[in-house]
Every structure is written in C-alpha cells, then in structure tokens.
Amino acid sequence: xxxxxxxxxxxxxxxxxxxxxxxxxxxxxxxxxxxxxxxxxxxxxxxxxxxxxxxxxxxxxxxxxxxxxxxxxxxxxxxxxxxxxxxxxxxxxxxxxxxxxxxxxxxxxxxxxxxxxxxxxxxxxxxxxxxxxxxxxxxxxxxxxxxxxxxxxxxxxxxxxxxxxxxxxxxxxxxxxxxxxxxxxxxxxxxxxxxxxxxxxxxxxxxxxxxxxxxxxxxxxxxxxxxxxxxxxxxxxxxxxxxxxxxxxxxxxxxxxxxxxxxxxxxxxxxxxxxxxxxxxxxxxxxxxxxxxxxxxxxxxxxxxxxxxxxxxxxxxxxxxxxxxxxxxxxxxxxxxxxxxxxxxxxxxxxxxxxxxxxxxxxxxxxxxxxxxxxxxxxxxxxxxxxxxxxxxxxxxxxxxxxxxxxxxxxxxxxxxxxxxxxxxxxxxxxxxxxxxxxxxxxxxxxxxxxxxxxxxxxxxxxxxxxxxxxxxxxxxxxxxxxxxxxxxxxxxxxxxxxxxxxxxxxxxxxxxxxxxxxxxxxxxxxxxxxxxxxxxxxxxxxxx
RNA sequence: GCCCCGCUAGCUCAGUGGAUAGAGCAUCUGUCUUCUAAACAGAGGGUCGGGGGUUCGAAUCCCUCGCGGGGCACCA
Numbered sequence: 001x002x003x004x005x006x007x008x009x010x011x012x013x014x015x016x017x018x019x020x021x022x023x024x025x026x027x028x029x030x031x032x033x034x035x036x037x038x039x040x041x042x043x044x045x046x047x048x049x050x051x052x053x054x055x056x057x058x059x060x061x062x063x064x065x066x067x068x069x070x071x072x073x074x075x076x077x078x079x080x081x082x083x084x085x086x087x088x089x090x091x092x093x094x095x096x097x098x099x100x101x102x103x104x105x106x107x108x109x110x111x112x113x114x115x116x117x118x119x120x121x122x123x124x125x126x127x128x129x130x131x132x133x134x135x136x137x138x139x140x141x142x143x144x145x146x147x148x149x150x151x152x153x154x155x156x157x158x159x160x161x162x163x164x165x166x167x168x169x170x171x172x173x174x175x176x177x178x179x180x181x182x183x184x185x186x187x188x189x190x191x192x193x194x195x196x197x198x199x200x201x202x203x204x205x206x207x208x209x210x211x212x213x214x215x216x217x218x219x220x221x222x223x224x225x226x227x228x229x230x231x232x233x234x235x236x237x238x239x240x241x242x243x244x245x246x247x248x249x250x251x252x253x254x255x256x257x258x259x260x261x262x263x264x265x266x267x268x269x270x271x272x273x274x275x276x277x278x279x280x281x282x283x284x285x286x287x288x289x290x291x292x293x294x295x296x297x298x299x300x301x302x303x304x305x306x307x308x309x310x311x312x313x314x315x316x317x318x319x320x321x322x323x324x325x326x327x328x329x330x331x332x333x334x335x336x337x338x339x340x341x342x343x344x345x346x347x348x349x350x351x352x353x354x355x356x357x358x359x360x361x362x363x364x365x366x367x368x369x370x371x372x373x374x375x376x377x378x379x380x381x382x383x384x385x386x387x388x389x390x391x392x393x394x395x396x397x398x399x400x401x402x403x404x405x406x407x408x409x410x411x412x413x414x415x416x417x418x419x420x421x422x423x424x425x426x427x428x429x430x431x432x433x434x435x436x437x438x439x440x441x442x443x444x445x446x447x448x449x450x451x452x453x454x455x456x457x458x459x460x461x462x463x464x465x466x467x468x469x470x471x472x473x474x475x476x477x478x479x480x481x482x483x484x485x486x487x488x489x490x491x492x493x494x495x496x497x498x499x500x501x502x503x504x505x506x507x508x509x510x511x512x513x514x515x516x517x518x519x520x521x522x523x524x525x526x527x528x529x530x531x532x533x534x535x536x537x538x539x540x541x542x543x544x545x
Numbered sequence: 546g547c548c549c550c551g552c553u554a555g556c557u558c559a560g561u562g563g564a565u566a567g568a569g570c571a572u573c574u575g576u577c578u579u580c581u582a583a584a585c586a587g588a589g590g591g592u593c594g595g596g597g598g599u600u601c602g603a604a605u606c607c608c609u610c611g612c613g614g615g616g617c618a619c620c621a
Contacts, residue, residue, distance in 0.1 A: 032562095034561075036561065036563090038564090039563090039564075040565065048563095049564085052602080053563095087601090088563080127621095168621065169620050169621075170621060173620090278619085293619095294619045295619095296619085299619080303618095303619065303620085330614085331621090333548080333549050333550085333616060333617095334549080334616050334617055335616090336549090337548090358550055358551075358614075358615075359614070359615060361614070395557095395558075395559090395569095396558070397559080399551070400550085400558075401615080403557090412570080414583080417569060419583050423581080423584075424584090427580080427584085431580050431581095434580045438580085475561095476561085481559090487568070491568095494584055495584095495585070497581090497585090498576095499585090500579080500580065501580090501584080501585075502576080502585080507579080510580095
C-alpha cells in the first residue's frame with residue numbers, strides 16, 4: 001500500500017476505486033472513470049461518475065453499480081469515505097485523516113518524484129539579444145521559469161537555457177545599426193532605431209579602440225558581438241529582478257564552431273531529407289514543395305533553421321538530454337511543424353516538447369523592438385514590483401492573449417491578488433511569533449485531535465488538495481493552476497484566522513497551551529504550503545506586511 | 546485563402562465529457578478596544594459568441610458561421 005503522502009489523496013482514492021472495480025468482476029479495459037473534485041459541497045470532496053461510465057461494460061443499472069462500488073471501496077489510511085448518489089460515487093475526506101495530515105505537513109510538502117531524475121532542458125526566453133526585454137518577453141521568462149520550478153519540484157533534473165542568437169539576420173542588422181550610429185548615420189532599412197543603440201555605439205567607441213576606423217565588413221562582426229554581450233548582460237540583470245535564473249546562455253556561434261549544424265546537414269542529406277533547388281539547400285520531403293524550408297541560402301549563408309538543426313544535436317546527443325521543452329511565443333507557431341519534422345528526421349521526435357503562449361499586446365498600440373516602441377520589463381518591475389508582476393503573468397493560462405494597459409497595471413498594483421496570498425502567509429507568521437511570546441514553552445507534540453471547527457478542517461482540506469495541483473500543473477506544464485490554488489488556500493487561512501477575530505476563544509493563541517499547540521500545528525502546515533506554492537511562482541512569502 | 550489561440554457576470558479571467566458554471570475587481574449591506582481590517586460575512590449580476598451534431602449527459606468533443614489576436618520569408 002503506497003503512502004498517501006507519496007502521491008495525493010486523489011491518487012489513493014483512484015487506486016481504491018480501480019481495485020473495487022476489479023472486485024466487481026470487471027476485467028480488461030476500464031474506461032476512464034474521471035475522478036475529480038466534487039463541485040457541490042453535498043457531493044463531498046471528490047466524485048466519479050463511475051456508475052454511468054461502467055453501465056455499458058457491465059450491462060447493469062448505473063445506480064446499482066455505484067452502490068456496489070461505494071460498499072466495496074476502501075481508501076488507504078481511511079482517508080475518505082465513499083457514498084453512492086445515483087450513478088455517482090462521492091468521496092468525503094475523513095476529518096480524522098485530515099487532522100493527521102496536518103501533523104505530517106513539512107516544508108516542501110507536495111514535492112513528488114514524478115520525473116525520477118529525468119534529465120531535461122527547458123529553453124525559454126531566448127529573445128534575439130538586440131534590445132531590452134519588454135513586457136511580452138516577461139511572460140515567456142516567468143512562464144518558463146515556473147515550469148522549471150515545477151519540474152524541479154517533481155523530481156526532474158532540469159537545465160535552464162537561454163539560446164543566444166548571434167549569427168542570424170536580425171543580429172546582423174543589429175550590428176549594422178550600431179555601426180551606423182557609430183558614424184552618425186541613421187540605421188539602415190529594417191535596422192534598430194531605439195536610443196539604446198546610440199548608447200551602445202558610444203560605449204563601443206570607448207571600449208573598442210580603433211573600431212571607428214575599420215570598414216563595415218570588419219567592424220560589424222566586432223560591434224555585433226560587443227553589443228550582443230552588452231544586451232545579454234542587461235537581459236540577465238532584468239530577469240534576475242523577477243527571480244528568473246538560467247544555467248546556461250548558449251551562443252549560436254558555439255554551434256558552428258563545434259560543427260554541429262554541419263553534422264546535422266550531413267546526416268539529413270544522407271537520409272534524403274535535404275535537396276537542392278534554385279541554388280539553395282532545402283529541408284522537407286518531396287510530397288509538398290510548399291512545406292520545404294531553406295537551410296542554406298543561395299548566397300551560401302545558412303538560415304537560423306540550419307543552426308537549429310545543430311542545436312537539436314547539441315541537446316539530444318552531445319549534452320544527452322532526454323527531453324527538451326521549448327517555451328515560445330505564439331508568433332513562432334508556424335515554426336512548430338518545421339522543428340517537429342526536423343526532430344523526427346533526426347530521430348528525436350517524441351522528445352521535443354513545444355509550449356506556446358499567446359502574445360502580450362500593448363493597449364496603446366503594437367510594440368516594436370526595432371522601432372524602439374515598447375514598455376520594458378524593467379519599467380514594469382520598477383512600477384509594480386516583482387511579486388505583482390510574476391503573479392500577474394502566471395495567473396493567466398498561456399492560451400490567453402494579454403491586453404496590457406500600463407496605467408491600469410500601475411493603479412491596480414496595490415490590489416494585485418498576490419497580496420491576498422502574501423498577507424495570509426504574513427498573518428500566520430505573526431501568529432507563530434505571538435504564540436512564542438505568550439507561551440514560552442509549548443508541548444513538543446501537537447494533539448491534532450483538538451482541531452474540530454469547520455474553518456480549521458477546511459484549511460486541512462485545502463492542504464489535502466495541494467498534491468493534486470502539483471501533479472496536474474506538472475503533467476500539463478501549466479503553472480497558472482498554482483495561483484488559483486494559492487488563492488483558495490489563502491481564503492481558508494483568512495477564514496481560519498478571522499474566526500479568532502469574531503470570538504477570541506477561536507484564536508490560534510489562547511490560554512490553553514494544548515489547544516494553542518494544535519492550532520499552531522495547523523498554522524505551520526498552511527504557512528509551509530503557502531510558502532512552497534509561492535516559491536513555485538517565484539513570488540516571495542513575507543513574514544510581515 | 547490556409548494554420549494556431551481566444552470569445553464564460555459590467556471589467557479581467559478560472560473551469561481534466563458529469564450533478565445546481567466559479568473567482569478577483571467594480572457595485573451595494575454589515576464586521577476592528579482583539580493573534581495584522583492588504584481581512585471577514587452577505588447581496589445583486591450568466592441565452593458559457595450564433596447555429597447544427599455526437600452522447601444517458603456538452604462551457605468542455607465534432608462541423609459550420611461571426612468577431613478579435615497571432616502566423617503563413619532564402620526574418621526569428
């Protein structure tokens with residue numbers, strides 16, 4: 001029998017449910033019984049429509065099946081009781097089990113070994129290093145970072161990588177723009193016109209003696225690398241402000257130096273995935289020319305796609321990651337099939353996971369990095385703070401387009417839902433301080449049996465749900481499930497706390513040391529869980545506010 | 546034209562094919578001599594974009610139409 005703590009109580013219930021189905025004589029395929037949270041309080045905490053689902057297989061009345069299941073089911077540790085209702089089976093978490101759960105919650109509660117140490121890379125952010133990060137990029141880096149945090153929390157060996165473009169058309173234009181500014185010209189057509197390019201040119205003039213005397217074909221690569229390095233420095237500082245960390249800033253030119261794109265091209269040529277047409281080298285199968293993509297241009301210059309072919313080898317072979325998760329903005333969605341078929345052609349198909357998130361649009365009009373028209377992520381952090389920024393981004397499903405209104409973001413900064421959760425944490429921290437002050441020596445062990453009020457058990461109930469949230473968020477790579485959970489837990493905490501405002505005998509810290517100790521146990525369990533969940537979001541858990 | 550995402554309360558958004566669709570903000574009504582009121586209790590507010598279909602059951606799956614966003618490069 002597995003410990004309930006190793007997974008969630010939902011897993012235990014599900015195991016018990018399946019075992020009961022077997023006992024009823026169903027063998028072979030069991031349809032998905034869709035055990036989920038009950039939506040109405042009368043239906044308990046979890047519910048399944050197992051009776052209805054099994055009616056066809058068992059050729060029996062759903063009500064009868066549900067009733068028999070309810071009788072048969074035995075959940076491990078007596079964690080929950082089952083009750084039939086029509087074709088449904090409803091589960092109610094046992095009060096006594098909830099109390100014991102409180103005593104078992106430790107810092108980091110909810111961590112699970114789902115990944116078994118799987119080596120995987122998450123590549124996210126990876127914006128062309130041709131300008132500062134704006135609010136659109138903020139979404140990508142916070143999403144990617146929280147995905148990493150989730151995967152680390154669930155037993156994966158995660159490497160966080162930023163792929164630094166350095167040899168593509170955009171970065172060349174960037175280099176050419178710096179060159180133009182160095183000589184007092186306007187950047188060329190399609191170049192970068194932001195003021196920061198002028199600053200970069202002046203810094204280069206100082207840091208690269210003699211650079212202004214070189215002709216463009218010699219100066220541009222030097223200026224480009226100089227400017228890219230400056231931008232990478234700045235991007236690194238920006239993401240650090242929102243608690244985003246990378247293990248590796250992997251430069252595109254490193255690929256070419258190690259011959260990986262060349263090797264990938266060689267292999268794809270041998271396997272018949274490449275062909276010459278119009279003087280260029282194309283990737284694609286013969287069935288549809290429209291789908292073909294250029295790898296080497298007619299002028300002999302490789303495309304970014306050639307680099308990406310080598311990048312696949314770098315990660316799946318040279319560095320031996322079992323899986324690679326890419327986090328991209330939706331404007332790259334057209335590139336997904338290409339990458340997928342490239343990965344397939346090289347034999348890595350199922351191991352490449354691509355997560356897309358929708359765009360962040362500025363209400364005042366389109367952002368453009370080249371035109372220097374955008375709100376930087378630094379601006380946003382300056383005005384509303386890192387915690388509110390992270391919560392704001394992570395609250396939304398990646399599929400939702402964000403219409404960003406800076407004025408509104410600033411005015412609403414103070415009513416950001418993040419403070420609701422942080423306040424719950426701060427209140428509990430304060431309670432612990434108060435308990436220590438009033439009771440210098442409390443009992444070592446807590447008698448959790450003293451937790452009897454509904455507002456106390458409801459906190460415990462929320463704690464029971466946390467492993468489910470971790471599991472779902474990890475399986476779907478959807479961190480936005482966490483802030484919604486945090487809100488629910490914070491609500492239960494505030495209610496628990498407030499019971500003591502309404503009637504002082506319900507406070508955590510009371511005369512009776514035994515009772516104080518029991519309620520303190522619950523406070524700590526809730527505080528640890530809030531802290532853990534906020535950590536996964538990269539949001540701080542303050543001890544006072 | 547083709548591809549992707551969205552359309553759910555006044556606004557911003559959750560919602561693994563299940564029972565009576567939720568939260569925050571905003572609006573209205575109550576609650577601080579108290580372990581922190583950045584809180585709590587309550588009220589109002591919905592043809593889940595329209596129309597078909599599949600199913601015992603659809604906000605959820607399929608088809609179709611509409612609206613909004615994004616993409617369809619020898620840019621990334």
